Amino acid sequence: MPIPKSGILDALSITDIPAQTRFYGRAMAIDLNDYLRDAVDKEPIKRLIELKENHLAMRVNRSAELGKIALSDDEQVNVPLDYF
Numbered sequence: 001m002p003i004p005k006s007g008i009l010d011a012l013s014i015t016d017i018p019a020q021t022r023f024y025g026r027a028m029a030i031d032l033n034d035y036l037r038d039a040v041d042k043e044p045i046k047r048l049i050e051l052k053e054n055h056l057a058m059r060v061n062r063s064a065e066l067g068k069i070a071l072s073d074d075e076q077v078n079v080p081l082d083y084f
Helices: 005-012 017-023 026-038 043-053 057-070
Strands: none
Touching (some): 005 017, 005 026, 005 043, 005 057, 017 026, 026 043
16 A cells, blocks of 8 residues: 555645644554555655654644755765754
8 A cells, every 4th residue: 555645745744734744643653553564665754654643744844844955066966864
């Protein structure tokens, strides 16, 4: 099964309070655990669960923003995500 798009979109919508409420809510935790149980490739789901459990959505979004800013000066940049 693919990663649930609604979960990813809600995680990335850091300025959308209802989306963040859905992402960090109990229903999403249940859905993600169901996806994890049924997934053939469990790693993407585990990473989304880690993002949720450690409240990293804002930090990932900030890393992406810093990467975009760095691309103003360089053709290629590496954005460290070692916290995730």
